[in-house]
Amino acid sequence: MxxxxxxxxxxxxxxxxxxxxxxxxxxxxxxxxxxxxxxxxxxxxxxxxxxxxxxxxxxxxxxxxxxxxxxxxSGGRLLPSDPEAKFEEMRLEALADGIADAALLQVYEVRFRPEEHRVAKWLDHQAGKVAAALDALEAAPPPADRDPTVGDIALACALGYLDFRLEGRWRADHPRLVGWYDSFVKRVPLFLDSAPS
Known part of the structure; x- marks a missing residue:
């Protein structure tokens, strides 16, 4: 493939x-x-x-x-078989993808619009989405002692993108999420092989 x-x-x-x-x-x-x-x-x-x-x-x-x-x-290695647990993981994936989407829109606003045409209200709106999602995850981070799921993978990739494109500013106010991310990196060493440069 x-x-x-x-x-x-x-x-x-x-x-x-x-x-x-x-x-x-x-x-x-x-x-x-x-x-x-x-x-x-x-x-x-x-x-x-x-x-x-x-x-x-x-x-x-x-x-x-x-x-x-x-x-x-893979025979169900990324999603639980229990329906409620499965939908919970899919919800986490959707939330993480939303973080990445909102971060990407901020990057595109700066990359593709000349400074005099950038819309600060739009940038703030997207930053607000990221902040709200991170706050929700800080209050209840995913379990860090399980095999990685689609939700875990999506969240790690979204946080990695925030590090890469938005200078890791999310870290200062989200220590529990930083701990979860660090644990994911240790549990999934191959994650670093895919890091953007």
Whole structure:
């Protein structure tokens, strides 16, 4: 299987970490999301990554769909079988993906708009989403003594993205979450292999 990705994408990182955890090899294929003529749009009309290309089958996107597929292929190693526990993990994944989305929108606002056209209210709105989600997770971090789930992987990738793009400012006010993140890195050493540079 081939993964269309960018090394800085927290969503592509989710897939790389999950695949490595369950022992599913992926061929990595860099994608240019800004080139409308690139083959990327033939795989996903939205031109977004990650995209999992499978021989003889249609492409899969986005990261949550790909992780569900990897869970299926691995016999349920990324999601609990109990329905309530499963939906709890999917909710954590959605919250973590929301953090990454809001952080990415902040980065794009600065990257793609000249300074005189940036919308401070929009940046504050996205920063507020990140802050609210981090506060909720600080109050009740996920368990740190279990095999990694889709929720854990998504959260670690979102926090890693905050470190990479937003200078790790989240750390000062979230010591319990920092402890959880440090524990994840120790439990999943291959996570560092996927770190953006």
């Amino acid at each position: 081939r993964l269309r990705y960018s090394p800085t994408s927290p969503f592509a990182r989710k897939v790389r970490v999950a695949a490595a955890l369950v022992g599913i090899p992926l061929e990595l294929d860099l994608a240019d999301t800004l080139n409308p003529d690139a083959t990327l749009r033939s795989h996903n009309p939205l031109g977004k990554i990650p995209i999992l290309l499978r021989e003889g089958k249609g492409p899969l996107y986005d990261s949550s769909v790909i992780l569900a597929y990897l869970d299926h292929l």
